[in-house]
Amino acid sequence: MVDGFALEDEQNCSSTLTISDDNMFLDESGRLAEEGILEHIAQTAAAYVGHLRKQAGEEVNMGYIGDIKRCVVSHPMPMAGDTLTTRLTIMSQVGNITMVAAETAVNGQTKMTCRMKLAN
Amino acid sequence: MEKDEMIKKMVSILADEFEVDAETIQPDANIKETMHLDSLSLVDMVGLVNEEFGVEIKTPDLPSLKTFADLYDYVYTRM
Amino acid sequence: MSLIHLLYDIISADQEAVLLKMLDNHPVYQGHFPGNPITPGVLSLRMIRECVCRETGRPLHYAAIKNCRYVALIRPGDTLRLQRQITENEGSVTVKATLSDANNPDDLRLQLEAEMR
Numbered sequence: 001m002v003d004g005f006a007l008e009d010e011q012n013c014s015s016t017l018t019i020s021d022d023n024m025f026l027d028e029s030g031r032l033a034e035e036g037i038l039e040h041i042a043q044t045a046a047a048y049v050g051h052l053r054k055q056a057g058e059e060v061n062m063g064y065i066g067d068i069k070r071c072v073v074s075h076p077m078p079m080a081g082d083t084l085t086t087r088l089t090i091m092s093q094v095g096n097i098t099m100v101a102a103e104t105a106v107n108g109q110t111k112m113t114c115r116m117k118l119a120n
Numbered sequence: 121m122e123k124d125e126m127i128k129k130m131v132s133i134l135a136d137e138f139e140v141d142a143e144t145i146q147p148d149a150n151i152k153e154t155m156h157l158d159s160l161s162l163v164d165m166v167g168l169v170n171e172e173f174g175v176e177i178k179t180p181d182l183p184s185l186k187t188f189a190d191l192y193d194y195v196y197t198r199m
Numbered sequence: 200m201s202l203i204h205l206l207y208d209i210i211s212a213d214q215e216a217v218l219l220k221m222l223d224n225h226p227v228y229q230g231h232f233p234g235n236p237i238t239p240g241v242l243s244l245r246m247i248r249e250c251v252c253r254e255t256g257r258p259l260h261y262a263a264i265k266n267c268r269y270v271a272l273i274r275p276g277d278t279l280r281l282q283r284q285i286t287e288n289e290g291s292v293t294v295k296a297t298l299s300d301a302n303n304p305d306d307l308r309l310q311l312e313a314e315m316r
Contacts, residue, residue, distance in 0.1 A: 024200060024227070033200065034261045035241040035248075042241065062232055064269065065240035066160050071264035075316070092167035094179050099163045114264070117160055160268070 001040045005047055010090075015044040017084045031077040037084065037112045038068065041102045044086050045118045049098050053120075066097055066117035078106040096120060123196050126173070130192065133172055137164065147189035154188075173199055206238070207246055216280045217250055218301055223275035238273040243309055247296050250281060251315060259292055259315035268310040273298070280304065291316050 001023075004016040017040050019026070025036025046063035053060050078084065086104045093099070097119050104112045121129075135142040138155040145154060157165060166177045169191075175198045177185070185191050203209070205225045210218040221238060228236040244267060252259050273279065278301040286293040292315045300306035 027200060033245065035245045038244070039239065039241045064237075064272070066163075066269060068240075068244075068264050068267040071261070071267075073261050073263065075260060075262070077260075092163050092170055092176075094163045094166055094182065095159070097159060097163045099167045117163055 001036070002043050002047055005044070007048075007051065010052070012087070012089050013044070013048045014088065015040075015047070015086045017086075019078060019080050019082050019084070021080045023080065026080060030079050032079070032082075034073045034075075034077060034112065037073075037077070037104050038071075038114070038116075040084055041086055041088070041100075041104060041112070041114065041116060042118065044088055044102070045098070045100050045116060046120065048088060048090075048100075049118055049120055061096075061120045063118050063120035066119045069115045071112065071114035074109070074111050078111065082106050084111070091115070121199065123192065126196055126199070127192050129172070130169075130188075130195070133168060134165070137168055145188055147192070148187050150186060151188060151191060169195060175199060202242060202246055202249060206242055209250075210278070212254075216282050219246070219250075219279045219281055219298075221273060221275050221277040221279065225275075228275060236275050238275070240267075240269050243269075243273055243298065244311070247281065247283075247294070247298070247309075247311060248315065251283065251285060251292065251294055251296075254283075254285065255287065255292060257292070261313055262291060262316040263314040265312040265314070266310070267313065270307045270309060273308050277308075278302065279308065 001017055002015045003018055006014050019032050025033045027033050042065050050060045084104050084106055086102055089101045091099045091101050097117055099117045102114055103110060131142050131145045135145060140155055170176050173195050175195045185194055207222055208220045210220055231237060231239055279298050280301045281298055283296040294313050294315060296311045298309040
């Protein structure tokens with residue numbers, strides 16, 4: 001659930017996702033469920049960490065969410081056709097666990113902010 | 121920032137984040153045991169120190185940071 | 200996108216706990232991961248939300264997640280015990296929940312503190 005991915009530097013990256021009609025997180029109301037944004041953030045983080053590991057010549061493993069904290073959701077959620085833009089900053093990294101701060105917006109309006117740890 | 125001031129700030133931030141009594145954060149106390157840290161919360165501590173003091177604790181340095189005094193020295197010399 | 204009968208079934212529910220059977224019907228397992236099915240973390244969050252909606256009779260959404268900790272992996276075939284503390288406030292609902300192995304309460308899988316609206 002990531003269409004576009006742009007590396008800014010060692011600490012920051014951004015990604016986009018245009019919500020397709022058949023996205024599995026779309027609700028009966030036609031809106032993306034909040035878990036869908038979390039999945040988009042998790043996949044962005046996994047892509048980013050995977051990229052950095054590859055650059056460092058390390059093995060790229062499957063990524064799992066370790067925890068989610070300080071997550072604030074601003075409803076209403078976006079709909080099919082809308083584009084999510086996520087900015088992600090690496091806050092800390094210890095061994096195989098990376099903590100990121102993420103902010104996802106649609107049309108310049110913040111829909112979610114959170115901290116997430118990814119183990120891989 | 122003076123070292124005393126840094127220590128005061130550190131104790132207050134850590135006690136708050138890891139929900140422990142600030143009194144238990146003594147210089148010679150063990151960091152992991154005092155704050156019940158596991159592999160995930162250790163990353164929180166590293167992130168917090170980076171955010172609040174602008175000091176990045178490197179993974180290879182972590183094993184040498186056993187007590188709070190070790191942490192204070194590490195952070196103070198790199199601020 | 201209700202996940203019941205696809206990702207999980209409810210075996211029983213009482214005041215103390217909800218017993219859940221994790222199914223392997225969901226198409227997500229084809230990719231997550233081939234030959235090594237693991238329940239995606241966000242779907243566990245969704246499953247808990249659905250259980251809270253069912254119990255309160257309200258169409259709730261996460262407004263804030265204070266802490267969601269994935270302690271151990273969840274896989275299809277697992278039987279889980281959902282223990283939850285649901286506090287209905289004015290407008291919002293505070294949820295504290297844990298998922299653990301139904302046969303071994305010490306085998307904790309997930310811990311959640313969240314607010315729903």
